[in-house]
Amino acid sequence: xxxxxELEAIxxxxxxxxxxxxxxxxxxxxxGMATCGIAAGARPVMMAFVEEINKRExxxxxxxxTGCIGxxxxxxxxxxxxxxxxxTYVKLTAEDARKxxxxxxxxxxxxxxxxxxxxxx
Amino acid sequence: MAKxxxxxxxxxxxxxxxxxxxxxxxxxxxxxxxxxEIFGCLPIEVQQRISEGxxxxxSDIYGVVTFYSQFSLExxxxxxxxxxxxxxxxVRGAKPIVEKIAEMLGIAPGETSADAKFSLVATRxxxxxxxxxxxxxxxxxxxxLVLEDIPEIVEKYQKEGS
Amino acid sequence: MDLYRSHVLVCGGTGCAxxxxxxxxxxxxxxxxxxxxxxxxxxxxxxxxxxxxxxxVVVVYPEGAFYSMIKVSDVPTIVEEHLxxxxxxxxxLYKDHTTSETMxxxxxxxxxxxxxxxxxxxxxxINPESIEEYIAFDGYQALGNVLTEMSPNQxxxxxxxxxxxxxxxxxxxxGTKWEFTQKAVGDLKYVACNADEGDPGxxxxxxxxxxxxxxxxxxxxxxxxxxxxxxxxxxxxAEYPIAVKRLQIAIDxxxxxxxLGEDIFGTGFNFDMEIRLGAGAFVCxxxxxxxxxIEGKRGMPRVRPPFPAVKGIFDKPTLLNNVETFxxxxxxxxxxxxxxxxxxxxxxxxxxxFALAGKINNTGLLEIPMGTTLREAIYDVGGGIPNGxxxxxxxxxxxxxxxxxxxxxxxxxxxxxxxxxxxxxxSGGMIVLDExxxxxxxxxxxxxxxxxxxxxxxxxxxxxTKRMHELLDKIVDGKGTMDDxxxxxxxxxxxxxxxxxxxxxxxxxxxxxxxxxxxxEYEAHVLDHKCPAGVCSALLQYLVVPDLCKKCGICAAKCPxxxxxxxxxxxxxxxxxxxxxxxxxxxxxxPFKAIKKG
Numbered sequence: 021x022x023x024x025x026e027l028e029a030i031x032x033x034x035x036x037x038x039x040x041x042x043x044x045x046x047x048x049x050x051x052g053m054a055t056c057g058i059a060a061g062a063r064p065v066m067m068a069f070v071e072e073i074n075k076r077e078x079x080x081x082x083x084x085x086t087g088c089i090g091x092x093x094x095x096x097x098x099x100x101x102x103x104x105x106x107x108t109y110v111k112l113t114a115e116d117a118r119k120x121x122x123x124x125x126x127x128x129x130x131x132x133x134x135x136x137x138x139x140x141x
Numbered sequence: 142m143a144k145x146x147x148x149x150x151x152x153x154x155x156x157x158x159x160x161x162x163x164x165x166x167x168x169x170x171x172x173x174x175x176x177x178e179i180f181g182c183l184p185i186e187v188q189q190r191i192s193e194g195x196x197x198x199x200s201d202i203y204g205v206v207t208f209y210s211q212f213s214l215e216x217x218x219x220x221x222x223x224x225x226x227x228x229x230x231x232v233r234g235a236k237p238i239v240e241k242i243a244e245m246l247g248i249a250p251g252e253t254s255a256d257a258k259f260s261l262v263a264t265r266x267x268x269x270x271x272x273x274x275x276x277x278x279x280x281x282x283x284x285x286l287v288l289e290d291i292p293e294i295v296e297k298y299q300k301e302g303s
Numbered sequence: 304m305d306l307y308r309s310h311v312l313v314c315g316g317t318g319c320a321x322x323x324x325x326x327x328x329x330x331x332x333x334x335x336x337x338x339x340x341x342x343x344x345x346x347x348x349x350x351x352x353x354x355x356x357x358x359x360v361v362v363v364y365p366e367g368a369f370y371s372m373i374k375v376s377d378v379p380t381i382v383e384e385h386l387x388x389x390x391x392x393x394x395x396l397y398k399d400h401t402t403s404e405t406m407x408x409x410x411x412x413x414x415x416x417x418x419x420x421x422x423x424x425x426x427x428x429i430n431p432e433s434i435e436e437y438i439a440f441d442g443y444q445a446l447g448n449v450l451t452e453m454s455p456n457q458x459x460x461x462x463x464x465x466x467x468x469x470x471x472x473x474x475x476x477x478g479t480k481w482e483f484t485q486k487a488v489g490d491l492k493y494v495a496c497n498a499d500e501g502d503p504g505x506x507x508x509x510x511x512x513x514x515x516x517x518x519x520x521x522x523x524x525x526x527x528x529x530x531x532x533x534x535x536x537x538x539x540x541a542e543y544p545i546a547v548k549r550l551q552i553a554i555d556x557x558x559x560x561x562x563l564g565e566d567i568f569g570t571g572f573n574f575d576m577e578i579r580l581g582a583g584a585f586v587c588x589x590x591x592x593x594x595x596x597i598e599g600k601r602g603m604p605r606v607r608p609p610f611p612a613v614k615g616i617f618d619k620p621t622l623l624n625n626v627e628t629f630x631x632x633x634x635x636x637x638x639x640x641x642x643x644x645x646x647x648x649x650x651x652x653x654x655x656x657f658a659l660a661g662k663i664n665n666t667g668l669l670e671i672p673m674g675t676t677l678r679e680a681i682y683d684v685g686g687g688i689p690n691g692x693x694x695x696x697x698x699x700x701x702x703x704x705x706x707x708x709x710x711x712x713x714x715x716x717x718x719x720x721x722x723x724x725x726x727x728x729x730s731g732g733m734i735v736l737d738e739x740x741x742x743x744x745x746x747x748x749x750x751x752x753x754x755x756x757x758x759x760x761x762x763x764x765x766x767x768t769k770r771m772h773e774l775l776d777k778i779v780d781g782k783g784t785m786d787d788x789x790x791x792x793x794x795x796x797x798x799x800x801x802x803x804x805x806x807x808x809x810x811x812x813x814x815x816x817x818x819x820x821x822x823x824e825y826e827a828h829v830l831d832h833k834c835p836a837g838v839c840s841a842l843l844q845y846l847v848v849p850d851l852c853k854k855c856g857i858c859a860a861k862c863p864x865x866x867x868x869x870x871x872x873x874x875x876x877x878x879x880x881x882x883x884x885x886x887x888x889x890x891x892x893x894p895f896k897a898i899k900k901g
Contacts, residue, residue, distance in 0.1 A: 021561035022569040024447045027438065030560075034439035040310050040364045041428060053389045066308065070343065074306045082365040083308045085389030166617055167579075169599030174541070174580055201600075208601040208758075209582035211541055227503035228698065228734045229660030231748055265583070267542055268506035269318045270660035271355025271667060282321040 036077070046080030047125060048101040049073075053085040060095035061113070068117035069098075078125060094136065100124060108136040146180050146216065152190060154179050159194035168195055169205060173212060182213045218253045218260035220298050222246075223277045227266025230274040234288070238274055239263055241291045259298070307345040309386060312362040314427065316351030316513050317506070317545055319358040323375060324348075327359055330378040335386070344386055350514015350549075352427035353668035354414050357397050362427075367408040371397035399686070414665050417684050419646065421654045422470075422507075422630035423670045426514030431549050434556040437517040443562055445636035446521050449528055450570045458529040459485060462632070464640035466652030471497055471588070471625030472703065472729045473805070474651075474718040480622065483612035484530040487620035492532035494523050494576075495616060495623045497593055498539040498546070501585040502701025503752065505732035507656035508626035510668055512539070512546035515630065516553035520576065522629035524563065525636065527574045530622050535576035538593050541583060550578060585702075585756035589804045590623050592758065603758045604804035625730070627656055647673030651717035659685050661734035662692065671716070678712040681735060692737040696820070700729030702749045702756075703809030705816025706742060725816040727809070741838035742821040743828055747775040749813035753806065764807030767798035771814060779839040783829045792818055837900055840885045844901055849875045851897035858889035858898060 021027060051057070051066045066083065073081050091097065094110035100120070107130055109120060116134050123129045132138055158175045162168040172191055177183055183206050192199045206212045224230075224239045239250055242261060248254050250263040269275050272284025283294060313319075313328050328348055335341040352360045357371035361381070368391050370381065377395055384390045396405045399413050409415065420426075429436040437443070449458055463478025484492065496519060500508040512519065523535040539547050554576060557563040565573045579597050586592045587602040594616050596602035615621020631653060635643045644652050651673040657680065660666050664686030671680060677697060681687070688694050696706040705726035707714070714720050718728050736745065754768040774791045777783045795811035795818075802808045818825065827833050834842040847858070847867075856871040866883050869876030878889070878898075890898040 021567065024451055024568060027443055027447050027568075030435065031438050031441070031444070034435040036306060038310075038429070038436055038439045040307070041312075051389075053387070055388070058388075067343070070306065070308050084365050085308075087388055087390040167597055167599040170579065170582065170596065174582065197599075204601050205599070208603075209584050211583035228701070228732065228748070229504045229666070231503075232661045232734060232736060232740055232745070265501070265542065265585070266503035266506070267317070268500075268509050269321045269355070270504055270506065270658065271318045271358055272321055273660065273666070275321070284321055 036074070039079070040082065046082065049081065049083045049125075050099045050101065051083065051085045052087070052095060052097040052099075054087045056092040057095045057097065060092075062096040064114045065096045065098065065112045065117045068114035069121065072118045072121040073125070076121065076126065078121075081125060094139065097136075109134045110136045110139050146182075147184070147186055151179050155187065155190055156194070159191065163195065169197055169202065173202075173206065177212060182216045184214060215253070216257070219258050220278055221260045221262060222295075222298075223262040223264040223267075224250075225265075225267050225269075225273070225275045225277075226263045227268075227270065227273075229266070229270035233273045235274040237288055238276065238286055238291060241288060242295060245292065245295050307343055309344045310347055310364045311344060311381075311386070312347050312349045312364070312427065314350075314352050314358060314360040315348040315431075315545075316355075316358075316426075316510060317543070318351065318355040319360060320545060322359050324359040326375050327361070327373060327378055330375050331382065334379060334382040338382060338387055340382070340386055347430045348432070349429065350426040350431045351510040351668060353418075353423065353510070353670075354397075354412070354665060355668070356664065356666040360397075360427075362409050366391065367410060369397045369409040369412055370395045413686065414667070414669070414684055417675065417679060418670050419654050419672050420670045421634050421643075421646075422511060422627050422656055423514070423668065424634070425518065426510055426668075429515065431514050431516055432552050434517060434553070434560060434562075437515070441637060442517055442633075443521055445633035446524050446562065447568055449525050449636060450568045450572055455485060455529045455531065458525065458636070461635060461640045462529075465635045465643040466640075466647075467628065467631055467635065467643065468651065468718065469625060470627035470631075470655065470730070472700070472727065474728060477624060477628055480612060480624070481526065481529050483610070484532075484620050484622040487613050489620040491534075491619045492530055493616045493619055493621040494526045494530065494532045494535040495593070495597070495611075495621055496523055496535065496537040496629055497588065497590070497623055497625045498537055498543075499581050499588045499593060500540060500543075500626070500730060501588045501756075502703075502730050502732045504660045504734050505658045505701060505730045507658055507668055507731055509543050509546050510656075511626050511630045512543070512550050516546075516550045517557065518630050518633055519550065519626060520553050520557050520563065522632035523576060524567070524574045525632055526622055526624070526629070528572055530620075532622065533573045533575065535574065536597055536616065537576065537578050538581060538587070538597055539578055540581040540587075547578060547580065554578070584758070585752075586758045586804070586806050589806060592804070593623070594621065601758070603760045604806075606803065627731075648715060648717045650719055655716070655728070655731055657731045657733045659733050659735070661698075662688055662737040662740070663735040664689050673717045674715040676713050676715050677707065680716065680733065681712070685735070688735065688737050692739065694735070695738050695740060696736045696742065698726075698734040698736060698745065698813075699732065700727040700809075700812070701732045702752050703727060703805065703812055704729050704732070705812045706736065706745065706820065707816070708820040725812065725819055727812070739836055739838070741779075741834050741836040742817045742824045743775065743779055743834075744836075744838045746813045746817045747772065747779055750775055750810070753810040757806065757810075761801075761803040761807060763798045763801040764803070764810060767794055767802075767807070768810050770794060771798070771811065775814070778825065778828050779834070780841045781828065781832045781839075785826075785829055788818070788825050788829060843885050844880060845878055845883060845885065845887070845890060846899055846901060847876050847878060848897050848899055851895055852876060853895050853897070855894070857892050857894065861888045861892040863888060 592602040859867040
């Protein structure tokens, strides 16, 4: 290694790989991954979140999974926690997931048409 | 027991090791360690070859071999049973365990059985104090031992290979 | 680097590896592929988490779920429930000994709450075989800063101002040692790391080498720059194969990345290092003996001065520090001397790693700020004594240390306080003893150790430890006199004053401290021919309790020397004390618990 810049480059790259273990707070994306969720297609939705968040190099976002949220007919369901606020998205596709990352996580605008409120109306 | 480990082939390997370390400062310890890997022990014949190879007097080599507990002049048994006698193991009852094994095998710690099957060693702390008391049989580890476990473990190895 | 939604950390330290953590990792990998999760979930083998009692340990992030005592057969459940469905497997979570509460997250576990991890910061967090993960957690940043922005004098100044003292036992100020070596005249100088961790029950150095080996590589390079050395040796005991392997991987990776070798960071600084193995001699932990061993000689200490800083390996000026001391260096450089000096007590700065073992619930490694009391370490972090037994003493400092009784539990731990109590910090072994341990027997255990490990060079140690051992044997056999106890004490003081090296000078400590705090136990052995803890077999008596005896005769049938007499169904049985060999077979055999030990 010939310079500090080289070390810094490796560090930046490597930090992406381990941020899961040190992050607290920030945004939590919780994907319902019980049998019902998986059957309804939660896995491609989650993978879309993972890919999109990584592509955009978003910091402070953790994707985690949970069991049955209790409304199987609305699966795949995803909850986005940010501070005190919680938004519940329902009946998502991989496409919706990408939109949520771009709109909600990056720009802070809730994707209204996918929320539980919009669907249940 | 026949000295079948003092083979032509093993000495050839030893010569390569000596060659490799020829110009290293303080080469004696690494050479002895690798030689013991090859032969299983360090009898006089092996020490002589090393003495000629790296130009260190036999008296010095013998002094070093007998100083360190990991070097052995005689071959070890097929199974080495090492019971940890570190403090954590000792206070959790390692002593009766060694005594039980010694009684079953008819040898004291530090000895090898007449049929060259077992060596019993009361070893220094191996640092797995969370599993105290602990013992190893070759590569296999037995932790959180109670005295009642011992007969079964020892009998298992007594049956093996006989 | 690939990205994953979840990381599964599996402890690969010696403790957990001994209980099959290797097979657990293989099993996880197989099942992830089977369930198609291998692109989402990453399995990482880490160094020691410290809570060895709960091993093998598995932590799943991002939740931080702390699974303990995991068996290979539990792996499918974790994969199917937690990783696939996102349901934490409550049954497998770690349970706190003191509260019996199930702990969801690693942050909630009481064992970790009072700890402050500096030397162990990466252990159990990173994959020790990956230089990238080390760099991600600010690795080699300190080396970069030192080489490009600081002069050797500035580096030494920071280490001096931090107040760091040698963690191997002596407690000598580290910065001063660096300064001595820097000022020594020599065409060639060496940096050496003492990883010959020989104290029974101490395994922090092994854990650092296994869990964060790059920290040692980085620190040694920094030290090399500061004192003007271009070559380093790490002397590791041969009993630590995993540590040796991981350290070698770290050295090779550092070389590949140009962090060792020539012209590091383009600054013209060269540094290279190699591992030398010990061969099972405790005395090689003493610095001059260690140097002799690296040179390929019998590991015998010599008189100092000249100190290694002036005349060390191959007669060149040598800086010798212990593993844990080095592990603190990169953090001190990055966070500053003031930060480090703000932790701890007036004369002992920073944190210290202790290996807690013996009669304690949470066996394991803990890193606590200097000045934490013994009580906090043993009860709050260690979780207290198992099976409702009473605390008797804590033995610190290995064979060089002493036993500290309950009345001093509120002593803040630092170098000077422990010495004042007749013990010492040593390398940080902390063995807890309960009411079932006999203090005379414990003293004898340590003498047995030092007698065998004495190198034989100087007479006080070679002959003295043997004579002390003989006197202790006499006392535990019930044949001792009060004259023997007095002799023991005189002998101990003489050996302490007259021995050549640290081994002999401290060998009497276990005897002196037990004589000081537990003299009544020695007196009980000598005057009453009793071992209060019921350990010393020569002083034990097995007695039949007449009221409980049902006259069944089972004990007599079991006795290997036929020393129990009585008439079946008619007469209470009686043990002939002269013939009894104290094997305990009768007590084990009695269905009515009518035989007692006393």
